[in-house]
Amino acid sequence: MFVKLVKTFILSIVFCATAQAQVQDTIVVARDGSGKYRNIQEAVESVRAFMDYTVTIYIKKGVYKEKVVIPSWIKNVNIVGEDAEKTVITYDDHANINKMGTFRTYTVKVEGNNITFKNLTIENNAERLGQAVALHTEGDKLIFINCRFLGNQDTIYTGTEGTRLLFSNCYIEGTTDFIFGPSTSLFDYCTICSKSDSYVTAASTPQNIKYGYVFKNCKLTAIVGVTKAYLGRPWRPYAATVFMNCELGKHILPIGWHNWKNPGNERTARYSEYMNTGEGASSKERASWSKQLTKKEAAEYSIENIFRTGDCWLPNK
Incomplete structure (x- = not known):
């Protein structure tokens, strides 16, 4: 049932507000030379700017050590790996390399906007020497399905306010603040693993945006030895984060939330x-300034409400 719902959601986004069949091209990337390109960035740069049809970049199994940028003029692209665990995009930059x-x-x-990633691993495997982002998003209407995000501090940066992201x-x-930023992001049926006694999220939601980070049906786990993790701390004052119907491991501290040393x-x-x-x-021991939602309040966190901004990026009812 869940798979069917995800497929329905994707189709509703891709084909929203259009009755015409769309052209779809496929570009194959393979490190062994069996595809059109050996590097992912080369495939991205081959895509025509501001397309009105969908292109799929299919990436065969392999380790691709490169920094990949999907520029703002690229839209309507599906980036699909052959295997989530064996199709790996990796690099090792961290914040203290040459400042x-x-x-x-x-x-x-x-x-870019309207980009879907599926069946991939995106990794920053830098040593623990500073912040090291695996995924940095600035585009709107981004979808990540069956993907793995590996790193330490600051693994995922959702970097632009008003943009909408779905992680399914x-x-x-990650270790510290490994999901951070101002975007509106829904995490559905995800596994969130803490690798140190620290903070899971650091939202910086703007005051005028209602929905920040929404975790639904997720499982929060930790590696051996991690026993003191907070659900989040506010990178900016109006940080918005909610965990709903999630399984929270014993590593989550009873207080739950941290004020970033600022009352x-x-x-x-x-x-x-x-x-x-x-x-x-x-x-029982949660921070007094956090909230337990009522059933009525929880109902407001529908996918339609979370992603409603005046356009049609919504699933069919």
Whole structure:
């Protein structure tokens, strides 16, 4: 049933507001030379700007060590791996290499809109020497299905306010603030793995945007030895994050949330939970400034409401 729902959702996005059949081309990338291109970036650069039809970049199994940028003039592209665990895009930049800073460390940067990633691993395998982003997003209407995001600090940066992202059936790991940024992002049926005693999220949701990070039906796990993790801390004052119907492991601290050593954030941060389970789900000792949603309030977190901004990026009802 879940797979059918995901397929329906994707189709509704791709074909929204059009009654015409769309042309779809396929470009094959393979390290062994059996495809048209050996590098992913070469395939991306071959795509025509501002297409009104869909192109699929199919990536065969292999390890692709490259920094990939999907530029802003690229849209309507599906980037599909042959195998989620064996199709790997990797790089090893971190913030303290030649004073690079966090935002240049990405392995994959997505500036374009209407891009779907499926069956891939995106990894930053830098040593723990500073922030090291695996995925950096700036585009709108981005979908990630059955993907793996591997890294340490700052694994996923959702970097532009007002943009909308869907992560479905993904695996995401990291140490500190490993899901961070201002975008509106729905994580559905994802596994979120903490690799150190630290913070899972660091949202920077703008004050005027209702939905920030929404985790539904996710499983929060940890590697051996990790026992003290927070659900989140506010990178900016109005950070919005909610965990709903998630399984929270025993590594999640009873207080749940951290104020980033600024009591003023407690008046503005929008942190909430609903019907979570697991050893880390008890609300008895939760931060007093976080919230347990009512059934009525939880119902507002429908996919239609989360992604509604005036256009048609919504699944069919």
